[in-house]
Amino acid sequence: MPAPIKLKSKPSGEDAICLIAGKIPTGIATDITSSDKKALLAKPTEWQDLISTTISGITYFNIPEPKKGANSTEHYRLAGSAICDALKAINIASITIVSGTQEQALAIAEGIWLKNYRFEKYKKEKNSFEIKSIGIQSDLSSKKEVQSLIAKLDGICFARDLVNEPANILTATELAKRIKDEGKKAGYTVDIFGKTKIKSLKMGGLLSVNQGSTKEPTFSIIEYKPSKPKNKRPIVLVGKGIVYDTGGLSLKPTPNSMDIMKCDMGGAAAVAGAIYAAAAAELPLHIIGLIPATDNQPGPDAYAPGDVITMMDGTKVEIMNTDAEGRLVLADALVYAKKLKPQLTIDLATLTGSSMAALGYYAAALMGTADDKMKSSLKNAGTSSWERVVEFPLWDDYGNDLKSDIADIKNLGSTPLAGLIHAGKFLEGFTDYPWMHIDIAGPAYLPSSRGYLPKGGTGFGVNLLFNFLKDYK
Numbered sequence: 118m119p120a121p122i123k124l125k126s127k128p129s130g131e132d133a134i135c136l137i138a139g140k141i142p143t144g145i146a147t148d149i150t151s152s153d154k155k156a157l158l159a160k161p162t163e164w165q166d167l168i169s170t171t172i173s174g175i176t177y178f179n180i181p182e183p184k185k186g187a188n189s190t191e192h193y194r195l196a197g198s199a200i201c202d203a204l205k206a207i208n209i210a211s212i213t214i215v216s217g218t219q220e221q222a223l224a225i226a227e228g229i230w231l232k233n234y235r236f237e238k239y240k241k242e243k244n245s246f247e248i249k250s251i252g253i254q255s256d257l258s259s260k261k262e263v264q265s266l267i268a269k270l271d272g273i274c275f276a277r278d279l280v281n282e283p284a285n286i287l288t289a290t291e292l293a294k295r296i297k298d299e300g301k302k303a304g305y306t307v308d309i310f311g312k313t314k315i316k317s318l319k320m321g322g323l324l325s326v327n328q329g330s331t332k333e334p335t336f337s338i339i340e341y342k343p344s345k346p347k348n349k350r351p352i353v354l355v356g357k358g359i360v361y362d363t364g365g366l367s368l369k370p371t372p373n374s375m376d377i378m379k380c381d382m383g384g385a386a387a388v389a390g391a392i393y394a395a396a397a398a399e400l401p402l403h404i405i406g407l408i409p410a411t412d413n414q415p416g417p418d419a420y421a422p423g424d425v426i427t428m429m430d431g432t433k434v435e436i437m438n439t440d441a442e443g444r445l446v447l448a449d450a451l452v453y454a455k456k457l458k459p460q461l462t463i464d465l466a467t468l469t470g471s472s473m474a475a476l477g478y479y480a481a482a483l484m485g486t487a488d489d490k491m492k493s494s495l496k497n498a499g500t501s502s503w504e505r506v507v508e509f510p511l512w513d514d515y516g517n518d519l520k521s522d523i524a525d526i527k528n529l530g531s532t533p534l535a536g537l538i539h540a541g542k543f544l545e546g547f548t549d550y551p552w553m554h555i556d557i558a559g560p561a562y563l564p565s566s567r568g569y570l571p572k573g574g575t576g577f578g579v580n581l582l583f584n585f586l587k588d589y590k
């Protein structure tokens with residue numbers, strides 16, 4: 118269901134009402150007593166303590182202002198998440214936000230809807246509670262901003278659904294099909310290459326990773342091109358689409374490793390979700406998405422440690438570990454991107470356990486050759502979306518660790534330290550345009566829910582990319 122957010126001239130009879138910082142607009146709760154007011158303005162110390170106050174049969178929530186130094190948008194997003202829980206507890210499914218600024222009201226609506234998300238298509242007994250309506254008093258925001266928020270939230274939920282879908286169902290072919298189908302709603306097109314076309318393009322990275330699989334790889338090209346785009350040359354987004362990563366012959370262990378590896382197309386999901394959002398919000402930008410997709414399986418024909426493979430641009434890569442497969446499929450996509458003469462290319466990938474070791478579940482690792490202005494816009498989008506990115510260097514020293522004795526390069530660093538940078542350095546060699554690489558291995562998939570983020574697929578990257586694209590100059 119699309120996010121049910123709408124502008125309202127006044128709350129409907131069945132709506133709970135959300136106030137911000139105790140601001141009670143005229144016409145609301147005129148008969149409020151001083152004890153009602155005291156109850157209403159009580160500040161929760163923890164979000165789970167947020168409770169409603171009933172005055173003359175109407176349910177009110179009041180959201181206090183953030184503490185000094187806290188990120189305001191994130192504060193109101195978390196407030197929305199707490200409201201969603203509280204509404205569920207009292208079984209009220211609609212609410213209208215009547216005070217505050219546009220930024221605050223939109224963030225609360227965002228938090229409510231992101232918290233309402235669930236993935237239960239494979240359950241007989243579904244959760245019976247669902248938010249039906251989130252109103253924003255019409256003088257607080259504009260139709261355009263509300264539409265843009267709905268587009269973004271639908272993009273995030275689309276990405277979450279893709280990540281949560283198990284790999285026995287979401288094969289590379291199915292991933293491509295779902296992205297294409299969703300394009301009809303949002304307004305983008307998708308061209309899907311199968312194995313024959315991938316072979317003719319000589320995408321040796323994608324083909325090698327696919328060798329152990331019984332299923333076909335796909336390479337999808339997503340395009341959103343509005344009639345008058347601001348950018349002459351496209352912005353290219355590349356997403357790692359490993360629908361399942363067993364590690365291949367360098368097999369992964371199961372607990373907390375292989376068992377979560379349906380998440381390894383989290384980059385592809387983020388790219389698809391972001392282009393969905395950009396198209397649905399009609400952003401004036403020409404955007405192309407590239408999704409190389411396959412599973413990574415051991416098997417009689419599987420590529421093996423010690424192999425030398427030839428990438429799309431002719432680079433020979435010595436394989437040291439078949440679990441370092443993401444960089445191989447991404448590298449071919451980055452080579453393909455050269456043909457598109459991009460103004461900027463950004464890739465997103467659940468690429469290394471090492472980025473997770475560095476940043477945990479709280480942030481993604483950024484590396485790249487784009488200029489500082491681009492990088493700081495991305496970091497700003499990270500702050501506004503709270504999908505934070507932390508930059509790591511691409512110094513030549515790390516490149517030296519990738520030298521192979523018998524080929525141009527190897528797919529693993531000669532030391533196990535700084536693995537996230539080795540991966541970034543590997544990718545850099547396949548680019549000749551301004552580029553940013555975002556390793557989302559930590560935040561793409563959570564072991565337990567946190568605030569408005571669910572357990573499992575978070576859709577990380579959609580909010581970040583959308584905010585970046587919305588402000589793109």
Ligand code: BES
Nearest residue numbers: 362438440441443467468469470471558
């Ligand atoms: N898909 C994994 C990375 C990953 C780890 C994603 C945890 C999400 C959560 C990737 O393909 C991988 O296996 N990377 C290896 C690389 C190593 C062999 C150089 C890793 O990080 O251990």
Ligand code: ZN
Nearest residue numbers: 362440441442
């Ligand atoms: Zn792997």
Ligand code: ZN
Nearest residue numbers: 359362381443
């Ligand atoms: Zn992987």
